[in-house]
Amino acid sequence: MPDESPNPPQPRGSYAKGVARRQEILDRAIEVFAQRGSDRTSMRAIAKEVGVTHAALAHYFGSLEELLVEVYRESERQGGARPPVNPEETPVEMMRRSAEVNREVVGLVQLYSTLVATALEDGHPAAHEFATTRFAGLRQDLAARVRLNQQAGRIRADLDPEAIAALVIAASDGLQTQWLLDSDAPQDAALLLLEQLLSRP
């Protein structure tokens, strides 16, 4: 796209107001989702809670799917502003902390499950992009942590970091699901078991 004007065309006029409004909507939507689940989440219902019309949501987010993805992304971003993370923290410890936080915001976990399930179907590019990127990034991050821990002697050095990363993420997600369906399911016990299995003997 040649011939770009030296004055970028976007932030002209009341553009700033738009991004602020968009942020307002996202913040409010996160509260709504965290409280009551991701059920009853039509554009009209969300719009009513936020205080706009459903057409306004379409204006800012394009589609319901993109809105849901943005809500979850933003909630992760805000949740990520937690105490600075020790990079040598064990991957399982990291997931256990995450699971603990998630128990307080069940609606966001429901939203996450919905997004992942949607991503598996064809014809949902926004959800697919979100899930693919998230899993690939998480696997990479966790694999790096595994290597650090292996060097520090806290994780068995004979195990493949990539496989460990995928396994820890899968266990974390799957146990979260089982726990949401049955709070007697041994979520933390199973994560501790995995931690023990990975530990250097």
Add this chain to the structure above:
Amino acid sequence: MPDESPNPPQPRGSYAKGVARRQEILDRAIEVFAQRGSDRTSMRAIAKEVGVTHAALAHYFGSLEELLVEVYRESERQGGARPPVNPEETPVEMMRRSAEVNREVVGLVQLYSTLVATALEDGHPAAHEFATTRFAGLRQDLAARVRLNQQAGRIRADLDPEAIAALVIAASDGLQTQWLLDSDAPQDAALLLLEQLLSRP
């Protein structure tokens, strides 16, 4: 449930035809889901593929949710008619076989993910009942297998069978998801890793 009449009241009139028709619909629906994913799955679309109207589906299954649950249940039942299972088969081996089969019927795995995600939300009794029962039953079955394997010396005897069962199920589900999103994800490697971790040293 006392006082059952010797002549059960249900199969009166052309009831037998009804169950046959219902079975026909289920069989056809399973084919449809196995082929193309669980997307495009409105009652009207399914009805068209099956050759009836959407009102007929509602007559037999009550709601879309119940139809989806029944389709998956029936597909599991039919898939369960596979080679008799060695009860001492290791839990991870069992899940690896299952994963192998599932790769051929991606649409049914998509349907499963949708059902589980739906079950996490409020106000979906059929999906919730399905998922709760399935996980509880699977955990029980796998825990029993773990105990057998522990006695046979194939799984470390110092580990909690219930926690192992939950962990194996979670890993299996979660890795399936990651693999569907990215066929480079180390699904089998991670399951083999888990097998190795659980093995008696």
Add this chain to the structure above:
DNA sequence: GTCTATACGTCGATAGAC
């Protein structure tokens, strides 16, 4: 650019005809 009003087609569910 921001946002409302409105309309379109499809959805799950249901009632009633046959």
Add this chain to the structure above:
DNA sequence: GTCTATCGACGTATAGAC
């Protein structure tokens, strides 16, 4: 037992007010 007809709610798209 299966259909047609109809209902309210949905996601999306667009025209135009400001």
